[in-house]
Amino acid sequence: xxxxxxxxxxxxxxxxxxxxxxxxxxxxxxxxxxxxxxxxxxxxxxxxxxxxxxxxxxxxxxxxxxxxxxxxxxxxxxxxxxxxxxxxxxxxxxxxxxxxxxxxxxxxxxxxxxxxxxxxxxxxxxxxxxxxxxxxxxxxxxxxxxxxxxxxxxxxxxxxxxxxxxxxxx
Numbered sequence: 327x328x329x330x331x332x333x334x335x336x337x338x339x340x341x342x343x344x345x346x347x348x349x350x351x352x353x354x355x356x357x358x359x360x361x362x363x364x365x366x367x368x369x370x371x372x373x374x375x376x377x378x379x380x381x382x383x384x385x386x387x388x389x390x391x392x393x394x395x396x397x398x399x400x401x402x403x404x405x406x407x408x409x410x411x412x413x414x415x416x417x418x419x420x421x422x423x424x425x426x427x428x429x430x431x432x433x434x435x436x437x438x439x440x441x442x443x444x445x446x447x448x449x450x451x452x453x454x455x456x457x458x459x460x461x462x463x464x465x466x467x468x469x470x471x472x473x474x475x476x477x478x479x480x481x482x483x484x485x486x487x488x489x490x491x492x493x494x495x496x
Contacts, residue, residue, distance in 0.1 A: 331389040332361050335380055338393050342401040342428070349427055350409070357404055361385065365460075366440040368396045371403035378404070381443065388438045396436065398428040450483035452476035457483050 336359055343356050355376060363370050363381040369392075370379040378400050385392050402423040403415065410419045416434045424432035448464040450457045457476060459467070466472035467485065474483045 329382075329386070331385050331392070332380075332382070334389060335359070335361075335385065335392055335397055338397045339378060339401060342398055346401070346405050346423075346427060354405065354408060357401075364443070365445065366443055368392065368436050368438065369400040371400045371407075373404065373407040376404060376408075383443050384438055384440070387442070391436065391438060395430065395433070398424065398430055399433075402427070449486040449488065450474070451486045452481045452483050453479040456486065459483065 339359055340356055343354050347354050357371075358375070358377040360377065360379050361382040363379040365381070366384075368381050368384050368388075371377070372379065378397075380392065380396070380400075402420050405423055405427075406413055406417075406420045409423075413419045416432065421432040424430045446461045447458040448461070450459050450467075454476060457474075459474065463472070463474060464485075467474065467483075475481065476483060
């Protein structure tokens with residue numbers, strides 16, 4: 327049995343797809359929808375399989391944000407792929423769909439409180455202050471597979487000497 331917010335998301339996805347079908351005068355299939363996205367990600371579009379995944383924890387606490395922003399955001403990813411083929415995830419095609427189809431600002435990041443879903447974090451440092459990286463990103467740095475750069479000061483993030491910062495996972 328679906329929870330009320332999940333049914334609202336399913337209905338909103340169907341509404342967004344119907345709107346796109348009318349706008350483009352072509353039929354788009356309603357995607358498979360699941361509520362098994364984990365971590366701090368609100369939603370995810372699986373382009374090749376026409377699937378949308380949503381985070382049930384964030385949805386429960388932010389239902390209106392999901393309905394107004396997250397669902398159209400993820401639907402636009404599917405539509406951009408179906409209309410234009412492989413394009414940049416938040417490129418001009420996706421942005422145009424957000425603006426023209428849903429009259430929404432094409433934002434790439436949500437600003438929801440993620441304390442309930444935050445896992446183990448590691449403290450890194452840049453010129454402008456501390457930055458916390460997830461376990462996955464920390465492991466990439468440790469294995470030499472990735473470096474991360476601060477969005478503000480553009481310097482490489484370096485592991486802080488007191489590097490381990492544990493945040494509650496529940």
